[in-house]
Amino acid sequence: MDRGRLTPVGWAALLLGALIMVAPIVWTLLLSLKHNGELVGHSGAALHGPYTLENYAAIFGNSSTLRWLLNSAIVALGTTAGVLVLASLASYGFARLEFPLRRTLFVIVLLGLAVPSQAVILPQHQLFAWLHLHNSYPGLILPGLIAPFSVFFMTTYMRGIPRELDEAAMLDGASRFTVFWKVILPLTAPAQSTLAVFTFLGSWNDYWWPLISATHSDMYTLTVGLAAAQMNYAQTSGLGYLMAQAVFASLPIFVVYIAFQKQIVRAMAGTAVR
């Protein structure tokens, strides 16, 4: 949009902001490139060389970080896929179909918007214990699947799709499911991407649930794993390695974001189109 170029002051503020955003990350990067021993008590040593990749080599050499990364990816992708499937199905039902209790059920879902996950996390923990779901991927994924926001969001979006399309498809002999699958679902692509980004980030950054559900280190997600590794002590003697873990853990998702930045914004914009 060509409306109003930024003033020099605006640019300066923007660049300063960018610097504030970036400085801690650059600092982390520098720390991760230093020999651990050099950093004991002297984190300032990271400002100058020599730099080394040994901390990254160590991650690949022998460490749980890769495993945690895999877990995080599985949980975040699984949650995202699950949310999209469940929310799409349910939203189609709520947006388009008539069935007994439809309004009641939808109101129940809307009420769920106000339930903080913390309000139910303790009984959830009990429940998952009874179901023997702790320390498993389903155990980590399931609580993320029931976000009422996803249904609210998708239903709202689907209601914006002209009903004529459903009707045309029904006249074209499509079954309810075909209408959903071949006509409505493709049209929700922007909403799907937006929801996917939200869900993925939320799941990737979730802390408390994996903290109490994934208690075996081979089931840790990155968040919990790094918290376990990040003892006070490690901050002193293994700082470089710790930071390398942090960088390594953030890299994949960052790369994905950079690669899809445009699509993500466009998808979000598309979410409100029409």
Add this chain to the structure above:
Amino acid sequence: MATLELSNIRKAYGGTPVLDDVSLSVAEREFIAFLGPSGSGKSTLLRIIAGLETLDAGEVRLGGERIDPLPPGRRGVAMVFQHYALYPHMSVRENMAFGLRNARVPREEIEARVAEAARVLEIEAQLDKKPAQMSGGQRQRVAIGRAIVKQPRLFLLDEPLSNLDAALRMRTRVELAQLRQRVDAAFIMVTHDQAEAMTLADRIVVMNDRRIQQVGAPMEIYSRPANTFVARFVGSPAMTLAPAALSDGEGPFARVRLASGAEVETRVPRAGLPAGDGLLLGLRPEMVSVTAPGAGTADAEVMLLERLGERTLVYARLAGGQDVTAEDKGDSPLRTGDRIGLRLDGAAAHLFGPDGAGHHAEAAR
């Protein structure tokens, strides 16, 4: 033999009736227009035929087979939607093929039918485009094409021309007329545009207030409106309806007196007309001509002139306050405020009873 048979259809939306005991029979290859104001139930009726709405009572039969319990896709009908309802994510080809695929028509046949429809509609070059890349007129053709390929027994058109600009509307009207010549199916078109209905339809079904008001050929609807609603709704500008009382008299035809005192001799048989006042005299503009003051049936004042080129519409007010629309020649010298005389052509006038039912001049038959 009737293709489509609607019997005693009733429909209500939660207590509010929208269709009340509607019956209709459509002949083979007939083109029917549902004409009526919005809220008259015409769209609901169309959607009931399509299967997009359920009915509360009654039956829909197509080719003798009862179709109202069937899902829309199995009724052998095709529909062209007001906003086309093209699938935005599919190409034109896919849009047209979608219904056939669902019906498991063999692939070669699908291709053949799509190609034929595209040829007829002259959209062959657009087959791989998405709807968003096309103009409104092209989309309209795709929507028609999507209906054609299904080879339905009945086409349902929901206000098909309302989204087009005036020029395109005229062209498409012609094309629709040509289309019906080519295909072996009946057509039902919902419209609120009487010109569209008059030009395209074999018969017009005028609907209002949950009911069919009149069914008939276009000219019959125009010249013998069944009731005041039809009289007012069909024809532009609308027919003047002036309160009138039956004058005493002996002749076979009714003579009525307007509030202004003017008397009009009609050709409507006196027999069958209710006695006393409470009648309405119906006059189309072409039945009212302008004369010098005092020279006509009644005197009036010009309120407004609408110059249409080849003729001029004169909106005038009689002494009793009754508004009348008259017609004058294109280069009429009249000006607003002029006193004029009006000659009411009683021979072509209509009379409507207190129940609204129309009584028409015998000669018009």
Add this chain to the structure above:
Amino acid sequence: MNGARDWRGLLFVAPFMLLYALILVFPLFRGLWLSLNRVDLFGDGRFVGAANYVRLANDPIFSTALLNTFKVTLMIVPVLTVLALLLALALNNAGRGAALLRGIFFSSAVLSVTIVTLIWRFVLAPDAGLLGEAWKAAGWQPLAFLSDPHLVLPALAITTIWWSLGLPMLLFLAGLQQIPHDMYEAAALDNASRWTTFRRITVPALRRTIVLVVMLQTAAQLQLFGQSQLLTAGGPSGASRTAVLFLFETAFGRWELGYASAAAEMLFLLILAVTLAQYWATGRGREASGAR
């Protein structure tokens, strides 16, 4: 609609609703029941009625935690919303520089809370942190962000704002792209100043996005947990203990499941109240739920 007014519609919503009932509705009521019991994590308990709630009402630690939660939310949400909006306005163009800056401002959102707190300890700690070094270089006494009870909540707020800027910015960017160009052209023809254009056109057009951002962020920040636990452990002297940290400590540190459940219910009610109040205050609840 034909053939749809039947149970088959239920098939579409059933997978979600069943899970929802199992994982959200059931625990919600179970939690309510637990809150009426004196029960530990291992299930030995007895019904005590409202005793847990009475205790909560008289527990200064809990009220401090609640107060902290509200304070930190109030520190975060307005600043975050305004910053994200300003950024979106500044970066809403197609240039390469803007794309790069968008990437930079979003980058922190991909970090997990563990990493964020790890990084920010090194920024905030007065004796070893980036800010401390900067302050010292300027010849000032470094601010004790993590140990001064007056600075610790702002420290959490700064960390959180830094961390959470990305998504609201993205939402605003998306919202800005919705505003028809001709509205700006019309405004330009009307000789509207930039400020007027912003106030009369941009803000109203973004109203729904603003409401969305504020509501989402408020709900999220009222549940702030990881930053407080990992960065300050709730200290000093509970000055940064949030309601959720209280809940966590009570449940898993003190094993008092019933008491923690009561705290969870209180938190639930508060968030519900705040959300409803916002919903109400924006006056367009109807619009948000009805339309797109």
Add this chain to the structure above:
Amino acid sequence: MRRLLPLLLAALALGSCARGDDRTHIYLQRFFGECGAEYGGSTDVAKAEGECGIMTALINRFNAENPDLSVDVNVVAWPGYPQLTAQMAARDPPDLVTMHEGVISDYAAKGLLEPVDAYLAQAGISIARFTEASRQGVTIGGRAYGLPWDTHGGLFHVNTALFAKAGLMKGGKPVLPNSAEELIAQARQFQQRTGKPYLLQSNVGDPAYAARNQYSYMMAQGAALFPDARHIRLDTAEGRRVGAFFRRINAERLGTLNMDTPAAIAAFVNGEGGIYPTGTWMIGSFQKEAETPGRPLYASYAVFPYPRLWGRPLEFVSGHAWVVPARQRSPRQRAAIARFFRFMAAHNFDWARTGHIPAFQAVLESAAFRALPHRADIAPLAAIGRPLPTNVQRQSAIEGIVGEEMAAASTGQKPVAAALASAERRVNELLSQVN
């Protein structure tokens, strides 16, 4: 999404795929940090350094020596009790867990831990071989609930170079105070001469520091901290004396106020202060610094138990123990646990290289231990160390509360009396809720 799904399923299958081997698995959960990168493959215990390194190497070694067993290690963030509690609530606890002795009673009282007498017997370990502090630490009601593994407590880590500069060295040894007044005087002298803080304190995010001070110096004055299993007594003359003393130190800026543990460690390593009161566990790391030429701490490191300030030289100690959560186990697993106990007992000396006091009397008295740097100086800890009473539950949460309140008092955020009263009230309320 359609492309991702198969990938996801494959990953799931891979992840849940059972390891098909016939080794007996026991699941071990510990804190001490994760250092697989450095010690992941190492079985050379003697070369390992630090708690994490030595622990990792020891377990690697055990796995290597026992090919029919597999100890699967789970590293949790210190102290790991919330997670352990969550696991137990989920009825899925590990087989072996590192636990502070003060915490054992919580779990033992609930029947969540197995008494380990049988394992000890099978491993040929007699309780009589434990040090007094260790024996007390793991015994509840006459039964042993864990294999004690060390005794640890607070120590004054001293920078002797700065002490020399401050004129506080005598006969090559730092001069430590023998009373509260003396400490203040020496601290003032130290700060005057060096311009650096006398005490480096980790008051931020480390409630254990303030709690340790409070416990130790109240015990030293003969105060009964826990008159019974349901009560703590802090708001006493002794308690106020300790609280006021640390308040005074901070009011006079004789100690640092705003450091967290990493900052305090860094400060000490960089020679930024005289004394860093922290635990036994830092000896190894600091000694390494002291042996590295060019480092600020080079050849200027000494370490001693907390000095007596009032009453008797006593200090609060705790210990690490290996405990066995109650759950179904096969005889082979039980045998494996016994073998693990025997192995760990045999390597108690290796663990003592971290700086902790060994749990076995024989190791404590061994020449090898005495030959380790500073061990002669800290050995008294075994004698003057006093664990908390094992009949009081929730010691971990109590330490958190006491530490939080006393840190607030010592840094001046709260009046001492108010902090003591508040801590007492909170702890007693907590204990009253214990079922």
